[in-house]
Amino acid sequence: MPESSTYLRYRAQTGRFIPFAPPLPSPKHTGALSPRQRLHLMGWRWLWPLWSMALGGRYKLHRPIFLIGCHNSGTTIFSRLIGQHRDVAHWSEAPEVWAPDDAFLNWSVMPEPPLDVPFLFDLRAYERTVADHAEFIPTIQRSFGFFAASRMRRRFLNKNPHMSISIPYIEAAFPDACYVYIRRNGYAVVQSLVSNWRPVLQRISDPSAPDTDADDGWGKLRDAIDPKFFDDPLELVRLCARYWRDIDDCAVNDLQALSDQSRVYYTSYEAICEDAEGILREVLPQLGLDAVRYDWDQLREPMRYPWTDMLPMENRNFKYRERLTGEEIDAVTEEVRDQLAAHDYLDED
Secondary structure, three states, X not given: OOOOOHXXXXXXXXXXXXOOOOOOOOOOOOOOOOHHHXXXXXXXXXXXXXXXXXXXXXXXXXXXXXXXXXXXXXXXXXXXXXXXXXXXXXXXXXXXXXXXXXXXXXXXXXXXXXXXXXXXXXXHHHOOOHHHHHHHHHHXXXXXXXXXXXXXXXXXXXXXXXXXXXXXXXXXXXXXXXXXXXXXXXXXXXXXXXHHHXXXXXXXXXXXXXOOOOOOOHHHHHHHEOOHHHHOHHHHHHHHHHHHHHHHHHHHHHHHOOOOHHHEEEEEHHHHHHOHHHHHHHHHHHOOOOHHHOOOHHHHOXXXXXXXXXXXXXXXXXXHHHHOOHHHHHHHHHHHHHHHHHOOOOOOO
């Protein structure tokens, strides 16, 4: 059997919640704890109980910000841009807080095989509901509050694409939450998802791949995925198209149902690429963040900053035309034509 992941060994010592994201290369990382990880583990094991007993129940996050959108829609870079504000504590993803029952991280909670879709695309496994997960809400509140307070920031920002289907759950935990929603051309999202997941499916389907891989354990999924995703290359394309459509529909419907639309800012990947500074100057005041406290030089002189490989934002939608075949583009169009047409993305050339 593969060695237990470092994340799960953290949990074995501490319980379900990890209020600071472990300094790991990935949730499936294995190997001995490094000195930094040991220090991290020891520190929060002492601080977390003190926080929970003393201040956690009384400290309230003020208007936490949640960045919503399908995977590969520009959520990572835009959350980083907002997170550069001096008043914002940014924690990306945080699956160890949102899903202490391991729905994001532990394959053992998957339904019995064969799965009707590869596990990343099974939205049922990621949905958080008050009916099923209300017991976790107080600790979620304390965890995010602890993170923001420890960084001495007034506001908290979280980006997790899976939470796009769980906005009522976010509302239950944080009734004054603010949202930024990003949409991107569906063809480009599908191309990016397919590029990421086709090699994974090829590896899983390879009978020579070991069933117990100490690095990531993909081999154990070989018998858990419907063979059609290995046999028909268009099945993954269609699945990714439906995934984009379903996340977009779910998120927008839930956001538009909120009575106070001033808490929601809607934008697109394409608009951010065209004018990132202009979009930021619009969204910051709507989120209640002072634009004066933002370092605008990172947009104008990105070479001075450590993450310059992501700036300036370049619209890469054109890549789907280079990386998807005509047959694959047609499959996307057939699968989600109405959604593409509604947002002026339809490609029938």
